[in-house]
Amino acid sequence: MRLSPDEILFWQHGYFKLNATILFTWGVMLLLAVGSKLVTRKLSTDLNRTRWQNLLEIVVTAIMKQIEEVGLRHPEKYIGFLGTLFLFVGTAALCTVIPGYEPPTGSLSTTAALALCVFVAVPLFGIEDQGVSGYLKSYIEPTVVMLPFNIISEISRTLALAVRLFGNMMSGAMIIGILLSITPFIFPIVMTLLGLLTGMVQAYIFSILAAVYIAAATRARKKVDVGEEKTESVK
Amino acid sequence: MLIDWFTVIAQTLNFLILVWLMKRFLYKPILHAIDQREKLIAKELADAAATQSDAQKERDEFQHKNMAFDQQRAALMSKATDEAKAERQRLLDEARKAADDLSAKRLESLRNDVRNMNQDITLRTQQEVFAISRKVLTDLADTSLEKSILERFIDKLKTSKGEEKDQLTAAIKVTRNPVIVRTGFDLSAELSATTERSIKDTFGIENQIRFETAPDLIGGIELVTDGHKLSWSIADYLKSMENGIAELLDDKSKSEADVEPAPEAKHGD
Missing domain, CATH: 1.20.5 (Single alpha-helices involved in coiled-coils or other helix-helix interfaces)
Structure with a gap:
């Protein structure tokens, strides 16, 4: 029994290889990119628009709203990263309805790659927002004693991100695989539906957590802003 | 792994x-x-x-x-x-x-009409009166009347004095044309001779006297030389009377015109 689509190899040349994870990822990428391109090819800016444009607008505005609710003030700056996280994980989960498809997020390599991206993106956004010193200062708050704990927290939450998504997606596929061998009728379908739900929930959780981390990295600056506003109002 | x-x-x-x-x-x-x-x-x-x-x-x-x-x-x-x-x-x-x-x-205009009619009537009456008078006098002018008229004329010649007679006398003496005596009737030879002698005696002249007959001289006679005339006739009396009556009528119509406008002042309210 295999735990990851990484193990399905199509081609290998030394260190380079083409496994099911990469292949399905390309498929999902192709689907998203081509779908977006087709819909946004002829966007209308007036009051009449196509159903597909409507759908995409709903999706994009919903993501923007979520990012804003987390506490990031300029969602258009973060939507490229956070939105793509959500769409990729979500689409990878939704595609499980296609027979023979293995979700690339069911591979710990993929989730680790995504978690690494978040791990890198958080300090980048933090530094962009409040400068290197400002960002680094957030590690020794409230006291210098907290520095190791902050670093541990940073690493452990990245690990948790990767493992949580992997565990959920892998378990979904695994359960269906097991159920198919026990009760081949009806139950696998129910579980697939459940898998779709958990996949969407995981996509939401993953992107929201990433948003929260970014928000936390830019929070120090926000506190200063709020303080300034208060002093201004007092004046 | x-x-x-x-x-x-x-x-x-x-x-x-x-x-x-x-x-x-x-x-x-x-x-x-x-x-x-x-x-x-x-x-x-x-x-x-x-x-x-x-x-x-x-x-x-x-x-x-x-x-x-x-x-x-x-x-x-x-x-x-x-x-x-x-x-x-x-x-x-x-x-x-x-x-x-x-x-x-x-x-x-009505008043004018009335006035004109009155004038016409008056004029007509006047003309009729004169016409009747002329007719009567013409009818009456016989030889005896002519004679008396001629006598009256000669008497007038003799008795007349003053500037008129002097001028006439001077005119007759100067002219070489014959002196014309006009009468309203034909004179008999006797009367003509008497008249000619009387004239010549009166003015002291020897001019030729010519006699003419003019029927419109009603019972009258006139002596005419170059531009001067001495006459006596019933027509003269009638003429002067006609003039007098005409003047009287004119005066009367003028006085009527002055009096008439008074009653119109009450209109216009």
Whole structure:
């Protein structure tokens, strides 16, 4: 029994290889990119628009709203990263309805790659927002004693991100695989539906957590802003 | 081993590529479209608000104008009514005045007619009287009357004095033309001789005397030389009487014209 689509190899040349994870990822990428391109090819800016444009607008505005609710003030700056996280994980989960498809997020390599991206993106956004010193200062708050704990927290939450998504997606596929061998009728379908739900929930959780981390990295600056506003109002 | 590091690197690259693709094909165009639409809606709302306010303004203006128009119309109406009343009064007055004038004229012309008729009657009467007188005297002028008339004329020649006679005498003495004696009837040879002698004696001349007959000299005689004349006739009396009566009639008509305008003063109210 295999735990990851990484193990399905199509081609290998030394260190380079083409496994099911990469292949399905390309498929999902192709689907998203081509779908977006087709819909946004002829966007209308007036009051009449196509159903597909409507759908995409709903999706994009919903993501923007979520990012804003987390506490990031300029969602258009973060939507490229956070939105793509959500769409990729979500689409990878939704595609499980296609027979023979293995979700690339069911591979710990993929989730680790995504978690690494978040791990890198958080300090980048933090530094962009409040400068290197400002960002680094957030590690020794409230006291210098907290520095190791902050670093541990940073690493452990990245690990948790990767493992949580992997565990959920892998378990979904695994359960269906097991159920198919026990009760081949009806139950696998129910579980697939459940898998779709958990996949969407995981996509939401993953992107929201990433948003929260970014928000936390830019929070120090926000506190200063709020303080300034208060002093201004007092004046 | 669950983690394949090559796959991790490949997936990281894949994800970054996907981020770029999504930014390029999804977020930017969609957000741009939304922004454009929001701008459009905002613009249309602003336009609608502007249009509404314009419409409101125009409606207010229209109502204001309507009210002003109504007032103006009422004012014009009352003015027109007043003018019409005034015009009516004026026309009535004019018509009344014209009627008064016309009746006055008619009265005047009637009076003139009456006056003319009176004059005509008077003139006719006068002419008739003179005609009758002439007829009577013509009928009466017989030889005995002629004789007495001639005697009367010779007597007048003899008794006449003053400038008239002197001038006539001078004229007769100077002229070489014959002295003409006109009578209204044929003189007998005896009477002619008597008359010629009397004239020659009276003026002391030897001029030739020529006798002519002029029937319009009713019972009269006249002595004519170059530009001078001495006459006596009943027609002269009649003529002077006719002149006297004509003068009298003229005076009377003038005095009537002066008195008549008085009764017309009461018209015109």
